[in-house]
Amino acid sequence: MATMLRLMWHIHVNKESLWIKWIHNAYLRNDDIWHVQAKNWDSWIWKKILKVRDKAVNFCGVVPWHRTIWETTNFPSHSFICWLAIQDRLLTIDRLIKRGLMNTNNCCLCTGSENRNHLFFECCYSREVWLKIMGWLRFKWQSCNWNQLVIWYSERLKGDGFNQRIKRMALTTTIYSIWRERNFRIFKQKARSADQLSKDIKLCIYSFVLNGSFKAEDRELIISL
Structure with missing residues (x-):
């Protein structure tokens, strides 16, 4: 077994x-x-x-968000970080405080307090990144509320079409990239603007599609965005 x-x-x-x-x-x-x-x-x-x-x-059992997180198009490392995030198991500052490892809570991306819901996507920095990605992929509905996004992806974005798969990939790539940016700022004192991070996310998705085994019309679609 x-x-x-x-x-x-x-x-x-x-x-x-x-x-x-x-x-x-x-x-x-x-x-x-x-x-x-x-x-x-x-x-x-x-x-x-x-x-x-x-x-x-x-x-x-299979949780409602299974397809969103473990979509085969997603990068495995992105899926893993999102799996931790959706279960609120990432070591955000609020959880470190509960363990007695920190005393103050300051989000390194803005002036708020860091927890899972704030970091993804209520923080003004991450909100700007996510709205740029949603606009790029022509989402008909936009939100920066963690719970609403998880429910919407799980219930309304379950199809097998290219658009649905890329939107699932965009979510996991964005969550991974925001978490990576957060860690870079804390541990390496390196920072990118919201505009630069969103461009890097787009480039990651572009490269995956253009170098992957996708149909010609799918590659043309991603280029047209």
């Missing part, structure tokens, strides 16, 4: 190995390890992996 779960994780993050790449090419061309269904002609080992997958899902 442990071995199968380990294989599932390697498949999910598309670990650099010949067998994992073969699995993606043979079984996961238009799907992911969490949603693909076994077919009669699939190999014995693949069917066993999917049976273990189903047991794990039934035991642990």
Whole structure:
């Protein structure tokens, strides 16, 4: 069971190995390890992996934000930071104070107090970054409220189309980038403007799409934005 779960994780993050790449090419061309269904002609080992997958899902359950955070288009490191953030497990200053490790709470991005909801995306700095990204991707609805965004993504942005996948990627990349910017300012005394950070986020998404295995019309769409 442990071995199968380990294989599932390697498949999910598309670990650099010949067998994992073969699995993606043979079984996961238009799907992911969490949603693909076994077919009669699939190999014995693949069917066993999917049976273990189903047991794990039934035991642990699937949260509403699962697809948003673990979208296969997302960078694994971005998904991991977002997974910690959505469970409020990142070591923001308010949590460090509760552990007795700090005495004062000052957001390094603005003049407020740092907690998860403030840092993503209520802080004036992160709000400016996120609104620039939402405007770039032509969101019809805009919000900088953490809870509203999680609910909206989980309930209204669940499709498999390119637009939906890129918007999920934009969320996780932005959260990761804001957290990284926060750490750079605290530990390295380096800072970027909101405009520069938003440009870096766009460049990250541009590079992924233009160098990835996306359709020609998808590449044209991202270039047109």
